[in-house]
Amino acid sequence: MFRTVTAAAVTLVAAAITSAAPPPDGNYLLSGVTPLGDSPSCILKLETTDGKQTASVLYAPKGTDMKVSGYTATDKSVTFTVQQFVTQPNGQKFQFVPSRFVGTPGADGKTVVGSGGADLRPTRMKLTATDATEFTRATTGGGPAAAAYKAVGELQQKAFPIQIKLQQEKDPAVKKELLKQLADARQEVTEKMPVLLREVVAKHPDSVAGAEAAMGLLRVPTTKLAAGEAQKLVGVIRKQGEVYGKRFVDGTERQLADILAPRTDVGDLGVKAIEPVVKAMKADAPAADRVATLQLYETALKNAGMTAKAKGVEAEIAKLETVLDEEYHKTVPPFKPDAFAGRKDSKANRAVVMELFTGAQCPPCVAADVAFDALGKSYGSKDLVLIQYHMHIPGPDPLTNKGTIARWDYYRERFPEGIRGTPSTLFNGTPKAGGGGGMANAEAKYGAYTNIINPLLEESTSVKLTGKATRTGDKVEIGVEYAGVPTAGEPKLRLLLVEDTVKYVGSNKLRFHHAVVRAMPGGAAGTALKAATGKQAVSVDVSQVRAELSKYLDDFAANERPFPTSARPLEMAKLQVIALVQDDATGEVLHAARFDVGPRGPQSE
Structure with missing residues (x-):
């Protein structure tokens, strides 16, 4: 309305x-x-x-x-x-x-x-x-159908009041109990929702409630559909939609295509849903819109086993992608970043660490992401260490992994009020300048970030970090040496394997992502530093990292939600290692260093 x-x-x-x-x-x-x-x-x-x-x-x-x-x-x-x-x-x-x-x-x-x-x-x-x-x-x-559908809404809201209490609660013991209640509530929704939706469809197939319940069953990827059930549900949706005219029918068909194409259990139903949309697509339509539709078509074809046809669509997408990449590099960021003038205090040596939690399906993350990229043009890595963690917020993001989720949990536990969603930003381990906006707000976010970074660059630290990383094929050998680590608190060394640039286009339309965390060698929990001086050596097999990421994404798609397209960016050609010394007693990042992964000499900082 x-x-x-x-x-x-x-x-x-x-x-x-x-x-x-x-x-x-x-x-x-x-x-x-x-x-x-x-x-x-x-x-x-x-x-x-x-x-x-x-x-x-x-x-x-x-x-x-x-x-x-x-x-x-x-x-x-x-x-x-x-x-x-x-x-x-x-x-x-x-x-x-x-x-x-x-x-x-x-x-x-x-x-x-x-x-x-x-x-x-x-x-x-x-x-x-x-x-x-x-x-x-x-x-x-609404009548009887509305009464039946009301139970669906009540079940959907089951976990919401618990989430609110969890956000407000400070006591660790109470929070632990609320987390258990939240998990139980979500499990109840998962188990009971398909039953309720099927009841509404069975009893009120010609009603709006019946059509929406049918759409709901198709929309939840973890819902196990019986043989032929998807086709029957689509029939209910289409029949009821005819009452509201051609535009409603056309829009509903596109929604069905969006829902069915990523599913692997509906045969060629996804292909049949998206093909009319593809055929109706005009040659002069914006390239970005054409790519989005063709990617959906490619996914549906692959899920239906039509690999040869999918390859033809993939080639068409590649041509359009080249055009879009060129346009993107010319227009993003939509402002000119200023070069950092240098530190005023010659003794200041502490690097500023900016950690950004973001998502490729997150529209408000655009301003934060673009400002983040612009910072990389303004500062050198000895001054500013940029780290980007991707999350499945608000939708599935193939750049997310177990390490990024572990870091999210780490900060959420310490700063429940400061880290609530994406985008969230931390500077030296402290949440600041959260929130984002659209592309038009990118320059303002850039300014907010530099206003935080520049004063921090006038600080000094006793911590020193040097390191190197060499790669032979898919084998990466990492060596880090540290000195001057304070004995007070709970200092830990954390290593992050990041990819310099990743191309992936989510629903927020950003095409490139930088300093993306791919893995945390040695574990997300880090290594406790018992002495002020020491070193750590870690070996990483990039092929194993790829395999673990693929399995994680496959499991997520099967058990949680499908990804909007079949794209899995796992090239990992240009990698870097970031070493963090962080005090787990407070969450403060004491110092950090970044060095490239390469076959020849290291870059130490």
């Missing part, structure tokens, strides 16, 4: 129902049609003056101001645009994106049924004649 629209302009398109005449004058309730019933948005008043029918907002909920413009009506369509303004209790006002409605009058003269929302995510909406002049926010008219 309009009060929830925050993205692109919404277009409502008529349903394929028998048309009669333009809607007569009177009051009409504009509602979203949901699994729980009709959710009202506003009441429109249609009236004719001098032979011309106009529309105005007769009623909108308290705190909401809605205006109608561009109203036209014929026996085939009703069109208008709604602009919504919302005033928060604190007086702050929000203006939503204008929403355009296009619907077809029904034969009964009392309804206009159509679809709303963005093209890829259409929503069911309708106009209904009413004598009312106001309404409550209550959802109405």
